Amino acid sequence: MTANGWLQILFYCLLLLLSVRPLGAYLHRLFTGERVMLMPALGGLERVFYRLSGVDARSEQTWQQYALAMLLFNLLGFALLYLLLRTQAWLPLNPQQLPNLSADLAFNTAMSFTTNTNWQSYSGEQALSYLSQMAGLTVQNFLSAATGIALAFALIRGFARKSTQQLGNAWVDVTRLTLYLLLPACLLFACLLIWQGVPQNFSAYTQASTLEAAQQLIAQGPIASQEAIKMLGTNGGGFLNANSAHPFENPTPLSNLLQMLSIFVIGAALTDVFGRAVNNRWQGHAILGAMLVLFIAGVAITYWAESAAPNALSGFDGVQGPGNLEGKETRFGIAASALFAVITTAASCGAVNAMHDSFTALGGAIPLFNIQLGEVIIGGVGAGFYGMMLYALIAIFMAGLMVGRTPEYIGKKIEVREVKLATLAVLAAPLAILLFTAIACVLPAGLTGLNNAGPHGFTEILYAYASAAGNNGSAFAGLSANSVFYNSTLGIAMLIGRFAIIVPMLAIAGSLAAKKQIPVSAGTLPTDGGLFVALLVAVVLVFGGLTFLPSLVLGPLAEHFAMLAGTQF
């Protein structure tokens, strides 16, 4: 570890913290429906959408209506994308004349992009036409992100409101978030990326001769536009197979910094929206604080593990000290690669600028553990926030009893219904991860995809299902997942990981909104201070840890201790 590396990490955290308040203020205006800057320009367009679809923008929905709207919206998005992928060969904007996707791959890909997972069993440049990338994937990138944020809004309304059935209007939330937040932000961000050298064109791939006179096909296309929403919407599905390690997706250290920031900014700002909505900014800061404690601990471990790894080449000319550079881009270095890996898995982004498979056992265990915890460390846009709130409810319930009152959070009593639903939601992802991993690691269909033996191979399978169920989408690589078995099981894991959480979560929001708000007194457990932060961190670690410890012991930890004992897999 170097001072320079730590300075980069701290600089990143500083920039992130600076973004929270202004962006939180802007998002809060969208949350409450106040006027924002862009309304004069785009307000007409917004109203056209409502008129076309027959939505009454002023009417609000109950949690069931909100949930139904979201489910229908996502189902439709899934169906359209599936259709597009199955017919891309006959559609325009396909200069490379790429064929249609197979049924299982199209299912997996459509599920992946509607659930904000962006797991890619294919490599983008070899499988998808420009139309599929733009009208299919990029559109879902926007919509799945807007869905996530809208759901977080609904939950926040549950806390902020009292004695009501109304949670807002799903259609309005999604439209406004797309129009006033995601589209303009991505436009700006795409321009910045183009300035840094990311291509944005519709040209066919370039045929080039290398110095050794070998032929090379250089992939390109409308990359910058997809890149922007890939990061801001914590989607993570790269235009190119190498994702953000590829110089066309992520050319410079500056673009790398911007990409890392864009993964976290919206998720972090949502905590501030929460604080503003419940009239106590520190409620939001406490949630963000707990996230950052877990985040920095993760970065420290990964950065340490990657820097301290014995380097087989140490001692040779030009090779400095220990440190694991395998699978990392030299233009980013160990610190920025470790930081990126922790960010992308803490959030449900899944973009990568280095190959997680090549990380040391412990360095790679942190990204895996981040995902297994449910990606609640800042997390996917919206999803991270409501995931963390589910943990907060459980933490409050367990410890809240210890102050001698029925546990309450933001003046809302946490009772049987909330505990039941929160437990259900928290249970969903572990169910999918453990069940499918257990099946895949004994079935021949699962084992054939494996390139590595021993605990490392096990980690690859575990990581794949964690990534799918957590809607992360990053791959540990080393696993050939484009098979009927993996495409379908991973697709189902994504489905469970997204919607088995969303529905109970919205039910909680509905139940909270219907409750009275109990005024704060000295007998109320304070949830806006350090004690609560510590409690929340402990509950996340204990709950997540206890569920996955056996699998972590058999995967990364077995590999780590074997490495210390001199065995490699």
Place this chain on the structure above:
Amino acid sequence: MKAKPPASSPLWRSALLDAFRKLDPRSLLRNPVIFTTAVVAALASLLFVRDVLSGQAQLLFSAQVIAWLWFTVLFANFAEALAEGRGKAQAAALRSTRTQTQAKLLAGANTSTYSRVSAAELKVGQIVLVETGDLIPGDGEVIEGLAMVDESAITGESAPVLRESGGDRSAVTGGTRVLSDQIKVRITAAAGSSFLDRMIALVEGAARQKTPNELALNVLLAGMTLIFILACASIPSFARYAGGQVSTIVLIALFVTLIPTTIGALLSAIGIAGMNRLVRFNVLALSGRAVEAAGDVDTLLLDKTGTITLGNRQAAEFRPAPGVEARALAEAAQLASLADETPEGRSIVVLAKERYGLRAQDLASLQARFLAFSAQTRMSGVNLPDQEIRKGAVDAIEAYARAHPQGQAVPPQVREEVERIARAGGTPLAVARDGRVLGVVYLKDIVKGGIRERFAELRRMGIKTVMITGDNPLTAAAIAAEAGVDDFLAQAKPEDKLALIRAEQAQGKLVAMCGDGSNDAPALAQADVGVAMQTGTQAAREAGNMVDLDSDPTKLIEIVAIGKQLLITRGALTTFSVSNDVAKYFAILPAMFAALYPPLGALNIMGLHSPQSAILSATIFNALIILLLVPLALRGVRYRPAPAATLLARNLAVYGVGGLIAPFLGIKLIDLLLSASGLA
């Protein structure tokens, strides 16, 4: 019903027996965690039989693990049985009063002929005659007559109480005995649902329903059990991938140690013990929900008289009129009060003696004639051969002075003094001699000693106190300030109480109050915690969700503390139970997986002797910790009023961090013993 001596040996013995009786699946099913444990233990026993028949090795190890699994279930049953046992002993005593009561059934309210029927056959609305020496056959309302009733069977208080028709003392309870006179009682509760029946059911725990928080906690525990089913069920497949296998008995041991057996085992014992603690305080909670609600209370409504102040006013000062010596005023006031047996009168005599050394004189030797207080004159006084003294309300004395031949007008300074006393919350009592006003005696409401500190304590707990009084706002404000309550309701009528409760509840607050009169019934019913006094009317007792057998309104404060203690105990043991899992993982996982990947032995940070001893130690610790925590569950976690943040920090440190560390030490210790004894 008074405090029982600590659990004696028969209690233990019957609890032990009950622990086995509770192995009945129907009874186990009520507790998901323990039921799961029992199922798993049964499964392991079956597998063991198979292994014995097929001559497998490692039988000693399996047998020990299985034995400890069953101990885990038995310890859980034992904890519950022990908690119930205490109640059962009380119930038996109560039940003995109910046996074979005969009732004298009257044909109507105005007849006096009766037929003898068994108390069990009485119906609601029937009227019975109860004479000296009879047991009252059922709950009811006195409609005629008055009697002294011995209610010690229920309250444990041996002094008889007066019960009479009309007013606030009309309720009688079945099973109590009339000591004198006779009364006619209208039966208000059918046999089987009377107060005594409910009380028996409550203390026995038979009628015990799970409280809201208990239900929620059960859901969470069931959810955690599910998670661990998943975590453990996936292990065999993971192990097969690694090219080995994990024995079922080890997997079962891991599973049982991970699921929250500790809190699961003690959960119902905690609830029962909480109710029993209330019973020992002579408070009957008619539902468990009420006990929990008591912990949540935000606002306490307290009647001034009897709760905040002593029942009576006392003389605090003599304030003479201009030109009158204080000593002269004191002397006159004392003379006028010598024959006055009211507490106010006595306090004047005492104050005069304390302040001016005036000794009480013998009335007979003074040839004094005492004039008792009458509603017409609103004065009392004394006539001596050479003078007459009057004391009373200021306007009454003024009227007396005006009418007296040598009467003088009341000096303005005295009027000012009267005003000042009223503003300070006192009652001015004017004293006049031979038509001349000598001054006023300052009668003061005496706030109970230590009550101010209690209210400060409540404030630290986040509870607002509101004093309810019929006094005028001026007086009420002064007493409120002296007692340190947060707010007061002056000139309160019963409907004002109800309105106040509704207003507080509309803000989302929980309100507790106590009351005894029939006019309190609506408010008692509306309050989240309504404590009715045992001496109160039947209507009040029906409306409240708790009954205080001692009829002591101050107890509301203890009730709140007991409610909080109950919740804290649950939370603390849950936290302890969950934090224990970390150490159990560190004991079992290396033992389980070291055969697959030998380097994983590095995770055996406790340095446990062997894989078998490690697994066995964790299982034994898991069972024994239940037994060790039984006293805590029954007694409740120590509770001292403090702000929530302080409580949380302290309990997290003790039960969270403690729960993290304790099993490391415990498992290591058991492992040392096991390896030394050669059992594993």
